[in-house]
Amino acid sequence: MTETKSAADHNKAPPSEDGSKPGADISFPYDRMTVEQFRRRFPRARWSDARKAWFVPGRTASRRIGQWLAEIEAEADAHADAKGRDAFAFDPIDSPYLELGKADFRIRTPYSKTVVDELHEVPSSRWDGDLRIWHVPFRSYEELRRRWPDIEAAACKNEPEERRRRAEERKGTEQDMRSKLRSAERKRHRYPLQSDDLPPIGRPVVTAYGIVVFAEISGELVDPDVVADFYPGVTEDHVWGYWRVPTLEELVRTWPAKTLPVENAEWWLPTIEELRPARRTARSREARKYAKTP
Structure with a gap:
């Protein structure tokens, strides 16, 4: 449904079509019940063939139309909620991570990026x-049910006991050592860059570490023999750039x-698909920071 400007704002409105009267236009796909509801709410409304609108x-008029549209939308949501609840009753999700609340489903899982990403794709979900x-x-519900196998699998995988079990299995292995070395390297907040293809300073760019902001490019040459395991393809022509996490404002x-x-770019400017999850993460990070502030 769409609402247009007051009829008085239509420069070419013919005089016989209420062009000089104060009011507002509204158009919506034809549906007998919706038209009946509309006529009951606005008995003085008239159809305009010229504008193909009421x-x-x-x-x-504009404010009253807005109120009516909000009520119609609320009724549609209520009907859709009833259908979703009926669908759950007929074919429920049986999981310790999902609880049926009075007004919606409530989901509590261990933290998992997969869970977060999947739930962000469920319409109208919120944290x-x-x-x-x-x-x-x-x-x-239908979209939640479609994504639930991946959500539950990721939640189970990130249960504290399961994570401890995997950590015990990895302890002392080559995989464990490499993981610790990669973690230590990341904490240095440095990244090898081609000396003839340097990113802008102070601007968010995408790297293998995600979206970062380079604060300094030292000019120090990279030693490939030392860091080749972390950065495949690095050469003696690379220099170190030092990065930080971007702020939400940036x-x-x-x-x-x-x-x-x-192809094979070492850094690039972020696309909207890359910016959206980064903004969500930054927003959550700042919310946690402010929540801890006394």
Whole structure:
């Protein structure tokens, strides 16, 4: 459904079509029940063949139309919620991670990036930082059910006991040593860059570590023999750049790139698909920081 400007704002509105009267236009796909609801709510409304829309007279017409549209949308959501709840009753998700609330589904899992990414794709889902649970409306049940196998598998994998078990199995292995070395290297916040292809300083760019902001390029040459395991393809022509995590403000102000990066690029400007999850993460990070502030 769409609402247009007041009829008085239509420069070419013919006089016979209420062009000089205060009011507002509204158009929506034909549906008999919706038209009946509309006519009951706006008995003075008239159809305009010229504008292919209903004209509602009155100086407060735009506000009244907005209220009616909000009510119609709420009714549609309520109907969709009822259908979703019925679908759950008929074919429920039986999981310790999902609870049926009075107004929606409530999901509580161990932290997992996969879980976060999957739930972000469920329409109208939202994170409750105070209760530390996800809320998913009943109307989104079909999409939630479609994604649930991946959500539950990731949650099980990140249970504390399961993580400890895997850590014990890895302890002392070559994989464990390499993991510790990679972690130590990342904590240095450095990244090898081609000396003839340096990124802009102070601007978010994408690297193998995700979106970062380079604060300094030291000019110090990289020793390939030392870091080749961490950065395949590094050469003696690379220099060290030192990076930091971008702030939410920097990510919001970054204009997304319209072209994809070239093959084997070491850094590139972020696309909107890369900026969106980074902004969500930064927003959550800042919310946690402010929550801890006394």
